[in-house]
Amino acid sequence: MVEASDWELVQKCQAGDMSAFEELVSRYQQKVFMVILGLLRNREDALEVAQETFFRAYRKIKSFQGGSSFYTWLYRIAVNIAIDAQRRQKRNPLDFRESMDGVMEERNEFAKDPFADVHDKELRVKLVQSINDLTPEHRAVIVLRTLEGLSYKDIGALLGCSEGTVMSRLHYARKKLQEKLRAFL
Amino acid sequence: MKPAIKVLLFNFFLWSAALSLDAADKSFQSVQITIKTVAAGKQDREFDARLAPLEKQLKALNYRSYRLLKEETQTARWQGNANFEIPGGRVLTVRPQEVTNNQLSLRVQLKQGDKPQLETTVRMNNGGNFILGGPPHEGGVLVLSISATAR
């Protein structure tokens, strides 16, 4: 059976077919959640924003005319809500962050290549910390580029800035990360 | 609905509201004039409860008793006269002249019989009042509160 295109699902959904919307959610929930979590750093907030994204998409789906891909439209909603949430976010981020203590305890555990393992874990912890330290604008370009592999043009369209700005933000963000992680790279 | 369209609608709505208010200013058709005739005296201390809205204004005058004799409201067109009978064979004629910047201009004439006693032009807030007093009445004086509201 040929899989229905996004646009076909959107049209069914516009006609009131809930199962079509469920299919769209199933296609994009993971990606949307990953991008939002990358932006917000807090799992609970990210879940809330992801749900709000699909909820708003459902409510506005009748206004979607197919001018862009559903995927781009959805991401635009997600990024807008996430950026709003970032401004409001006061909680200390990153409940998924592993503690450095945990990494150190694992030094004593037997592993095939314990040093490589610890190195990776340390890098991971440092990396997450460093990404968190970026400004929301820089974190947004890093997440959209790394996670989704979006082009600079698409990122610019999502964030409302030029390709040149995206390039410059990416350069700056990577430079910052590189400086902090030089010992691990 | 796109946000830009919403904002345009929002601005359109606000401008429409403002313009309709503008139109309201220019469409004052007439003026409602109210005269409260009060007898003020220096004998017993008495204050008519119906005069409560004017209490502060009346008590600035040097009398002890204030009694509402008559309250009359008439509607006059611009440049049209509204005539009010005042005790003692007097007539008060009020002629609304214009409204600008929410200020009404009134021509006011007080006559006793054929004899004019006072003629004045007063500019006052739309909805405001002023006091005209002094004509004698039963051992005291008459105090007139003249208020006007353009509508």
Place this chain on the structure above:
Amino acid sequence: MNTCGEIRESIGAWLDGELSGAGADAVRLHLETCLVCGEERRQLENLNRAMKDVFESEDFRLDAEPFWHGLRQRIAAKRPWHADLAEWAGPFIRAPSFAWAVPAVIVLLIGALYFGSILPGWGVLAPRNNFATVESIDAYGRNVALLREHESKTTVIWLYQNPDNENEGAGETSDKGPAF
């Protein structure tokens, strides 16, 4: 000829496939010969890989079933009116631009001015007192006093008897002086 500094600024975009033509060639050729910039490229590739690993880790996984269940419940639930209003009005409230504020302020100002004209005393620029201005007055030879009473902010016109000419004005005006 591009310097190492210029090339390093472009390595990220080159790795992302965002450079084309001469720009891409310049970076590629430079990297073939420059060890320092080659090291920069290696670090950036490692950084990109590490970031991808982090973002694709279990921490970023979403439990699909409860997510859909929660979403479906939310869609089915009746929303309070203020939530609809907040969603509709959101763009006005959040728009971080003076473009919205300026016309709104102008309109509110105009509105306030004209509001005052239909509801006396309510306009922001409406006078705060009740004083009237006497532009002309003729008491036909009688005495007249004008008072601006400041406590009640009222203008009083008072006719009174002329003490030097009692006979002429008898019965028409009252006391020998104004009552205030």
